[in-house]
Amino acid sequence: METLLEQIEHGKLWQFPGGIHPPEQKSVSNQASIGRIPLPDYLVLPLKQHIGANGQLLVNKGDSVRKGQPLTRPGANWSLPVHAPTSGVISDIKPMPSAHPSALPELSIVLTPDGEDKWCELNPVADYTQLDKQALIDIIHHAGIAGMGGAGFPTYVKADSAKHKPVEFLVVNGVECEPYITADDLLMREHAEQIVQGIEIMQHLLNPQYVLVGIETNKPEAIQAMTAAAAHNDKILIRGLPVKYPSGGEKQLIQVLTSKEVPSGGIPADVGVLVQNVGTLFAVSEAVCKGKPLIERVVTVTGNTIQTPQNVWALLGSEIKHLLTCQGFEPVAEQRVIMGGPMMGFTLPTVRIPVVKTTNCILAPDNQELAVAGPEQACIRCSACADACPQTLLPQQLQWFAKGKEYDKLEEHNLFDCIECGACAYVCPSEIPLVQYYRVAKAEIREQKLEKVKAERAKERFEARKERLEREQEERQNRHKRSARSNTRSAEQSDKVSAAMERVKQKKDSQSAVQAAIERAKAKKAADGTLEPDNSEVALERAKRKEQARQYKAEKDAQATPEMHAGGEGSRKDAVAAAIARAKAKKAAQQNDATESSATAPAASDDPRKAAVAAAIARAKAKKAAQQDDDTAQSSSDAGAEDPRKAAVAAAIARAKAKKAAKETEQPDEAQPTEADAEPEDPRKAAVAAAIARAKAKKAAKDTEQPDETQLVEADAEPEDPRKAAVAAAIARAKAKKAAKEAEQPDEAQPAEADAEPEDPRKAAVAAAIARAKAKKAAKEAEQQADTVTDEAQPTETDAEPEDPRKAAVAAAIARAKAKKAAKEAEQQADTEQASSAPEQESPANDAPLSAEEKRQAAIKAAVARAKAKKQAAAKDQEGNDLS
Structure with a gap:
């Protein structure tokens, strides 16, 4: 049994389900060679002419540019640059109608040609095989080349796909199955060598096993030219396909040439296949071998209202009106102009739409050539649409879901597998515009997904912001805690410093009080020759401490040194010490009383209660001092010897x-x-x-x-x-x-x-x-x-x-x-x-005996003597106690 590769080598072809056979109408425009039309009065160049993001502007209003000069710079997200199709001046940069069924305005560069058509400096590559693959990919990228078969996918992305998945087959789409369109047919006839050169550049980048070129059998001249141009390369296989619409679809062409089916929701790279249009490969050849960016393409201008239907080289940005005028357009009542073919194209709301990179045909039929669809009628469930669908979908079911806006069910029924070929609408007897329903549903689903993505991004930003705020709050709290701890430490240190300062201040105050007391004593001594003791608390406390120190030293000296005066003088010394202590105690009491009277006199005049309190405090201090003097009398008698x-x-x-x-x-x-x-x-x-x-x-x-x-x-x-x-x-x-x-x-x-x-x-x-x-x-x-x-x-x-x-x-x-x-x-x-x-x-x-009166006097005298004796005895006892 032959392998798949052997079958492909032998030229075996496979079939895809569904499909239709509409009238071709290709002979109207393929009889003449590709022509050129005059420069338009102005060119409108939308910044976005492909799938992906816009480029960044490099020019301003009023700038002069040359042919082939880049007007935008490519960025991220599959963006491609736009180049000047001719030399001239940038007359404006503003929103202009887009090449879309809605004709919604989008930012565009308006270029006014100067008629000189001067090229900028070009950088052709003599031998691309000597270049690095990435350098080749960059050349393709900066040339602004996108898929020219209708989708507009950036070519450099496909050229770089071999890094991620190996490419087994490179499929070249030259089928051009849609009626009226002959642009690829004429391009293959006239520029087969450049197309093959582009194929070999992609072959050098992707390194596939075979390059399969699919061309419908209704283009014999194109098949012959391509076969002749690729004769030197045995890896390029030219295959003639049976005429059937839509055999030019990417998935259908892969299935016909390789028998491989792209899975639902997948891409050709998933099965090891990469597809390129012949017009795209021609642009790759021009960019690498001649250094020319993509600034023009072949466009089929046809229809019964066109006097000279043919294919022309149209500069990107040329208005559709200019092409129609150049080909002898004669409009009729209720005239329609369609961009694209009759099956997949869309009717333009205005002819002030520019030619873009994906424009391959301008169809201007009359009312008999392409009848206007009648009013939509109820579906009769004939299943003709299901039989014609090349993707084996259920068009009727999808239409019901689309009308009911059941977008989840639409996705479940693989709505996005639909290639919008129009075969279902073409065979529908009820004239239901099924493709239009699908397009609207797809647009709404995309909008919902975009909103969902925006919402998710907003949620992510919100969560990130929330986390950031929580983190900042936590950091602030930690800073506050650290600050509070440092403040606490600072407060503690401040308290310690304050306490130390207070102690120093109190010490200074005490010293000042002592000094003041000394000064008062000196002043009194100088005034009256006496030295009054200072009875302030500080002075008393200081005197007490000094007295205690003297006592301690005296006791130590007494213990260390034997008594110099022994014998009977010990009791006499004790008595003397006691007498001195009593004298000092009396003197201190008298002085305290004098001090109290002098200190409390002015205060009593102000507040008697305060004076009483002060007097009581003074008396208590005097008693305490007297007791201390009595207790320390014995040691104080010997302290003077120091x-x-x-x-x-x-x-x-x-x-x-x-x-x-x-x-x-x-x-x-x-x-x-x-x-x-x-x-x-x-x-x-x-x-x-x-x-x-x-x-x-x-x-x-x-x-x-x-x-x-x-x-x-x-x-x-x-x-x-x-x-x-x-x-x-x-x-x-x-x-x-x-x-x-x-x-x-x-x-x-x-x-x-x-x-x-x-x-x-x-x-x-x-x-x-x-x-x-x-x-x-x-x-x-x-x-x-x-x-x-x-x-x-x-x-x-x-x-x-x-x-x-x-x-x-x-x-x-x-x-x-x-x-x-x-x-x-x-x-x-x-x-x-x-x-x-x-x-x-x-x-x-x-002399004489005592009388009664004398006895009475004697008794009185005896009583007085006894009282005095008792008093003297008590006095002696008291004196003995005092001496002891």
């Missing part, structure tokens, strides 16, 4: 305060005798005066404790010299005597008081007893005062100059001895005065 200069300063301050206190205590001491002499006439008044005197004496004794202690400190400020210590001791003795005399004054006043009324011996006895008690009390208080002063002076002497502890000890011992001596002398003097007054007071009791 620095002699500080001890000297402290001694000077103590001396100044002692002087001030001594001045303050002089007035109440001197006032006592005067108060004691008030009215001695009445014994009851005398008793009251004696009680008042005793109270004042106690107060004076208490008041003299602090100045005496301070004076001793003043005397011991510089213990470096024993002579100075002796002087200080003498001063202490003098002050002790003075205190004793002041204590005696109220006792001396009482005898006067008792002597005021000598008539009553009992009153004198009572007064004498009272005087003796007061004298004893004053003597004891003076002794205690001297002991306290002496004991308190010892650490001051020792601390004044810690370099020589022996000198300080000697000076302290001398001072204590002198103080004790002064106290004893004061006591002896008081006893002597009591003894001198006692006989006088007791004599009445010895």
Whole structure:
């Protein structure tokens, strides 16, 4: 059994289903050779004359161009350039009627010829076999060649298809099966060599096994010319096909020559076949071998209204009217002009339509030659349309779906497999324009698909925009989060910096407060010679910290260094330290009271509640300071030994305060005798005066404790010299005597008081007893005062100059001895005065026995003595507690 290839080599042909045999009417135009017509007055060149996108304009209005010069530049999506058919000037660029049944305007270049017909520079290829295949494809592309059989598919795309799918057969369509059209017939007759040259260029690009040239047998001269031109190439097979319409259809021609059927919705490349028209191959030859772009083509001008029907070389852009006029057009009533053949062409709405790359025929029949279709009638279901359909479709069913706009069902019934050959409409007895229904339905389906594509693209853009916005929002949120975190960190850092600055400021303020306190103290000292302590919180806190530091250091020094003064002086030092602590606490309380009174006085005038609060706060601070002083008294007594200069300063301050206190205590001491002499006439008044005197004496004794202690400190400020210590001791003795005399004054006043009324011996006895008690009390208080002063002076002497502890000890011992001596002398003097007054007071009791009244007075005297004894015992206990 022969293979397919062997069958093809032997010239076997196959048949396709359907088809019709309309009158050919080819002899009208194929009797004369291809002619040329004069240049038109202007040329209209649409930018789109093929399947694909428009090119980009390269010229502007008013530009001069030459023949063959490109007017547009090819871009993407199968775009092809347009060239100038002749030399001239670009007179306009505007929308003009298109070569379409609707004649809708589309952008076109209007070229006015200059009559010179000058070519631009051409670049012919001497030997295309030496060129790269891509270079050949580019030449075909830039020449603007499209399929000239009617579809207008870009040729360079087909030439490049071998890269994707191998081409087994290259089929050349020279059938030209439609009636009246003879353009390909005449082209094959006159330019067979150029057509074969184009075939060989495509053969070089595609490398097929065979090139099959199909020509209907009603064109014997064309078959003969092509056979002669291809005789040197055994791969080019010329085949004569039986006359049958539409054997020139792409799918039908493939089936006839190769027996292969293109699948529904597919293309010839799917079965390894590529189809090219003879006019397209002629244009390829011109572009490669001569360098000429596609600027003209052969057009059949025929019909009974044409005086000279023939094929002519028509420049692209020439108006149909110009072709008709040149061929002697004589219109009739209800004249029709058809672009294309009677089967697949369409009636032009106007003859101002330009010739384009797919225009192969202009038919101008009269009313008898091509009868006008009658009114559409109902389908009789004769099935003639189905029998004539070369694609084995159901034309009647498709027409029903098209009328009902059931586009989905149309696609299901393979509407787009229809080649619009018109065989169904030709055989329809009801004269239903089936092809027109199909064309409208196809256009609407394409429009819907285009809208769907636009919608999908819009959806994609919307989703992309949405994603972009979400991404940007997320990025903004992340930036805000990062910014918030950085702001938080910055805020934390700012807070830290602010806190540090605040601490520095507070420290500076504290330093400023301390400095201000120092300045105030210096100012007061310069004004009145005294140095008032600064009771501000900062100063107190600072003093407290310094005192604690001194205590800590003193404790360490005490632990590290053995005591220099051992023996019985330890308890004496403890007593001295306690006395100093009490003195400091009293002094601090007095100073705090003075500060409170001065600080709260102006404030109280503004707001009594605020003044009360401030006073309470001041009292609390004073109590706290006093407690701190009591707690730290023991350690503070030894702290002065650390620095002699500080001890000297402290001694000077103590001396100044002692002087001030001594001045303050002089007035109440001197006032006592005067108060004691008030009215001695009445014994009851005398008793009251004696009680008042005793109270004042106690107060004076208490008041003299602090100045005496301070004076001793003043005397011991510089213990470096024993002579100075002796002087200080003498001063202490003098002050002790003075205190004793002041204590005696109220006792001396009482005898006067008792002597005021000598008539009553009992009153004198009572007064004498009272005087003796007061004298004893004053003597004891003076002794205690001297002991306290002496004991308190010892650490001051020792601390004044810690370099020589022996000198300080000697000076302290001398001072204590002198103080004790002064106290004893004061006591002896008081006893002597009591003894001198006692006989006088007791004599009445010895002379005679006591009466009832005397017994009563004695009982009173005993009660008074017991009360005083209890009071003295309580005072001693209190003093012992204070010393402890």
